[in-house]
Amino acid sequence: MKRPSPSDIATHLTLKQLRSFVAAARLGSFTAAAQSMDVAQASVSELIRKAEDEEGVTLFVRGSRRLLLTSAGSTLLPFAERALAAVDEGAHALRALRSLQGGVVTFGLLRNAAFYVLSDLVQHFHRNHPGVRVRMVGLNSVEVAEEVAAGTIEAGLVVLPIEDTALKVTPLLRDEVLYVSRDPDHVQRPVSVADLAQARLVLYDAHYNWRDPTRRQLAERAQFAGMRIEPWVEVEHVEQALDLVANGVGDTVVSRAVAESGSFPAGLHTTGFDEPMHDTIALIQRQGSELSPAAREMARLAHRMLTRRH
Template identity: 25%
Template sequence: MMNTEWYRIFLYTAKAGNLTKAAQELHITQPSVSYTLKQLEAGLGVKLFNRLSKGVRLTPEGAALLEYVEQSLSLLDAGERKIQSLKDLASGELRIGASGPVIKHLLLPALDQFHADHPGVRIRLFQGRTSEISSRLREGQIDIGLIHLPLPDPDLEVKPLAAIQDSFVVGRAYRELAAHPISAGELFGPIPLLLPSRGSSTRQFADQWLSAHGLKAEADIELSSLDMLIECARRGYGAAFVTKSFVQQELTNGDLFELQPTEPIPARTVGIAVRRDLSLPIIARRFIELLSSFV
């Protein structure tokens, strides 16, 4: 295998038809050009140039080689330009997965900024549960996953991103219950429960919290959409289990009211998950840096 730079010198010389002109264009000395061409000819075992009084001319073997050298170096140059565009975030893909509420309330602000700064990067966004996101990470379908912790998966490296606090919220129909502390037991009785669908990490957390207080979660309404849970609570259908920061606007506006459990609901953490055994793409690394600055 010959040195790629030898072929580049061969190409410049063939185009210039003169060793001195080739050396000037390459910013090297004429003896260096001459020595390299002799090495290339020796390595290939053929004569590539006829040395003339006013320059050089390709031999038939040299002309045959030139066609392939031009194509090869053109591809290499294109590859280098592609790498540079990826480094400059002028092209490429950002592949990321998260749940719907996390996308809306944690991811989109940073994603908006990233898209505005790097419009040439194609954004591929997958919405799913933590289990689905971790599966896609392992299969290499996405590069970054925003998931609820803990996530005991030896194939994934997970770093905390943001702490979140869950709460039960009600609409105006139950607002009087938000005026004083309420026990977990009182959540079962006059207040219908509105919970996320089974299988979601938020539902699992709610079930664990209720179970820790000797209660079995029996939802009156189960919904996979956070927006629908919020809407049902606002309309007076019961107490919805949601992340407090995701309904802050409704709480501020007086459309929803936060219940005050006597047994505090522990905080949770949203984390950034990536494949442990794979190098993270430049685009993904840069987005994680941006996302961390938004939280």
């Protein structure tokens, strides 16, 4: 029979065989190895014998006082030790995740999360679970949905509607969308689609354009009415849009959370829509996926913080 080379050794060895071998090599006897593993001495002896038979090598020289490693045993030992260490570290990492004592949680947030008091989300999570590293990704809802669907973010909060073919969507909160103007005459009554089509609108989320969920709702309403909305000015952030409105450049739309925040500029006026419109905030995850304990806890905290605000 061909004698295996060192690179072939341990191809088929089980973890029990490796543990028995390493314990016996360290302690010098099958009896001491069995005691350290809390098993019968015969079990350790049998595991080593089977390993030797399966690999076609002798691992120990059975001396009268102490087991001695053969050349094959000496070759195997460092590999066995590294393999067992890797397995034990992996098991420890999984236990840490289950107990929220380690690992990394990756969570996506909608662009205007700060207006929903979600800027404190990481602080609340870290206070309770300081051993878990946090990667919080703040994007437009469009990209959060794409990242979750691709598996690069485990879960996240978005504003609906989104493309949800590969996603499980759990609505959490509805927030009314308001029309904002510096001119009080523009908000004397709820605004209509016709008003929007004629207004000088300053809209944010320019990069995402009409893919942005709030702007998408506006576009769909205009389309059903046979009209088209053309922004006068487009910027990236809601704060920029509000500054321009405060300076009389045009009007905009924001969620009630933004309108009621401390950073909402003085001197601006709001009204609703004749057919009320809402931003619906939802938790998303991949269809058929099971959230890790850390992501599940992050989602629970986010839900609680949103509920408390309303």
